[in-house]
């Protein structure tokens with residue numbers, strides 16, 4: 001290959017990079033709190049709310065606080081993917097639209113994700129150092145989620161899933177309590 005070809009390839013790549021800067025993926029800039037947010041389903045103490053907002057809401061609510069580099073493509077597309085996927089799994093801004101069973105399941109998953117240090121995503125805390133939760137903060141959220149599960153399960157007259165085995169769940173191994 002001669003250096004002319006490399007030069008051409010470089011120019012094409014540079015042109016593509018410049019062109020995609022004009023494409024902006026839609027941003028997630030709705031309201032975090034509204035008629036269907038989680039506070040309509042459950043009491044959320046201020047300290048729990050503060051932690052969730054700081055560490056989870058960028059991907060699990062209707063409002064993301066974007067870093068400046070979200071305006072650089074393809075980073076913006078990559079972020080959009082995370083937010084879309086995160087919201088599909090759990091959206092605190094729409095929590096009250098879930099059926100009670102789903103609410104209970106989501107609270108259980110929240111407790112599990114925190115116990116296993118799966119959330120917030122590592123790629124996120126790498127940059128957002130202030131989103132790292134202390135052990136105490138994690139403990140507060142887990143205790144709150146478990147209490148919420150119990151209260152919601154009571155309204156259905158079923159036992160809370162933290163007290164019973166749930167064979168339909170794949171991550172059952174973590175659930176054995178004696």
Ligand code: HEC
Pocket residue numbers: 052055056057058059060081082083085086089090106109110113119120121124
């Ligand atoms: C950078 C974006 C991001 C942040 C911040 C984030 N999440 Fe997620 N979350 C995701 C994505 C993407 C998924 C879906 C893919 C997966 O499970 O990894 C997900 C999935 C989940 C799930 C469903 C997992 C399951 O059991 O299937 C729960 C629950 C969850 N997140 C809770 C949280 C909580 C609680 C926080 C804050 C402490 C948080 N997330 C912070 C992106 C994020």
